[in-house]
Amino acid sequence: xxxxxxxxxxxxxxxxxxxxxxxxxxxxxxxxxxxxxxxxxxxxxxxxxxxxxxxxxxxxxxxxxxxxxxxxxxxxxxxxxxxxxxxxxxxxxxxxxxxxxxxxxxxxxxxxxxxxxxxxxxxxxxxxxxxxxxxxxxxxxxxxxxxxxxxxxxxxxxxxxxxxxxxxxxxxxxxxxxxxxxxxxxxxxxxxxxxxxxxxxxxxxxxxxxxxxxxxxxxxxxxxxxxxxxxxxxxxxxxxxxxxxxxxxxxxxxxxxxxxxxxxxxxxxxxxxxxxxxxxxxxxx
Numbered sequence: 001x002x003x004x005x006x007x008x009x010x011x012x013x014x015x016x017x018x019x020x021x022x023x024x025x026x027x028x029x030x031x032x033x034x035x036x037x038x039x040x041x042x043x044x045x046x047x048x049x050x051x052x053x054x055x056x057x058x059x060x061x062x063x064x065x066x067x068x069x070x071x072x073x074x075x076x077x078x079x080x081x082x083x084x085x086x087x088x089x090x091x092x093x094x095x096x097x098x099x100x101x102x103x104x105x106x107x108x109x110x111x112x113x114x115x116x117x118x119x120x121x122x123x124x125x126x127x128x129x130x131x132x133x134x135x136x137x138x139x140x141x142x143x144x145x146x147x148x149x150x151x152x153x154x155x156x157x158x159x160x161x162x163x164x165x166x167x168x169x170x171x172x173x174x175x176x177x178x179x180x181x182x183x184x185x186x187x188x189x190x191x192x193x194x195x196x197x198x199x200x201x202x203x204x205x206x207x208x209x210x211x212x213x214x215x216x217x218x219x220x221x222x223x224x225x226x227x228x229x230x231x232x233x234x235x236x237x238x239x240x241x242x243x244x245x246x247x248x249x250x251x252x253x254x255x256x257x258x259x260x261x262x263x264x265x266x267x268x269x270x271x272x273x274x275x276x277x278x279x280x281x282x283x284x285x
Contacts, residue, residue: 002275004028004283005063006211006227007220008144008184012037013046019053022062027220028211029063034079035070035094043075047082054086061283065119067092071104080105084112090141095149096120097127099137106139117141119182123149128168131175143176144213145169147186160196162203173208185209194222201226229277237270 008029011018014037022030032050034043054064066088068079083091093105102118109115118139122131123146135143147165151157156164169185176183185204188197201223204212211227214220229237244267 002279004279007223008211008213010215013050014038014042019049023057023059025217031065031067033067035067051082051086063089065090065092067094080108084114090117090119092119092121094121096122096134097124098130099133102137102140119144121146124153128171131171135175135179135181142182143172144184145172145186169207182210185212187213187215189215198222229273233273234277237273240266240270
C-alpha cells in the first residue's frame with residue numbers, strides 16, 4: 001500500500017514546544033532538524049530533546065526522521081551515535097553532493113547494525129549535477145530539494161518565481177524516477193501567504209514531486225490538499241483501469257479514453273493514485 005508522504009515538516013530540535021506538539025499535527029512526516037535550524041550553542045540540548053521525543057512520544061501516523069549535521073562537522077558524529085539508539089523511519093543527510101556522502105553515512109550505520117534508509121538533502125549546484133549518481137546509491141531512498149540554499153549557491157535573488165530553478169528541480173525528479181527514489185520539493189519560506197504556498201505546491205505536483213517540505217504547521221493543510229488525489233483524479237484513475245482491463249479482455253494492446261491513449265504506464269500511475277487514496281481513507285477511519 002502507498003504510504004502518504006505529502007507534507008514533511010521541519011521541526012528544529014531546539015524548539016521545545018514545537019517538538020512536543022509534533023504528535024498532534026496532521027503532517028505525514030516529521031523531520032527533526034539538528035542542522036541548519038539549530039544554533040551551535042544548543043545543538044547538544046536539541047539532540048537530547050529529539051531523542052527523548054522519539055523514545056517517549058506516541059506518533060499516531062507520522063514517519064519520523066532526523067536531519068543530522070554533516071558527519072565531518074563538530075556535531076555530526078554525536079548526532080549519528082544518538083540516532084543509532086533512536087526509533088526512526090529514516091535519516092536525512094544534509095548538503096549531499098555525491099554518492100560518497102551517502103556511502104560514508106551508510107557504512108557507519110551498517111557497521112552498527114542499523115542500516116536506516118537515507119534521504120539525501122540536495123541543496124547545492126554540485127549536488128544537482130550529481131543527482132543521478134546520488135539516487136543510484138542503494139542506501140538512498142529519497143531526494144529532498146534544498147531550494148533556498150540552492151538559490152544562494154546559484155547566486156539568485158530571493159523570489160517566488162521558480163523559473164531559474166527549473167533545471168535543478170527537474171534534474172531531481174528525473175534522477176529519482178530513474179532509480180526508484182522518492183522526491184520532495186523544497187520549502188516555501190514566505191509566511192502568511194497561503195495563495196503563494198498553494199501555487200508552489202501545485203507547481204511541485206505538476207513537476208512530479210511526491211510531496212513538499214514545510215517550515216510551519218500552518219502550511220500543512222494546503223500541502224496535504226494539493227498532494228492528495230482530487231475527486232477528478234480518482235475518477236480518472238478508476239476509468240483508466242476499467243478501460244484497460246476491458247482492452248485486455250478483448251486481447252488488444254492499447255485503447256483510447258477521452259482522446260488519450262491508454263497503456264500499461266498509465267495504469268501504473270492510476271494504481272498509485274488509488275493506492276494513495278485508499279491509504280488516506282484508512283488513516284481517516
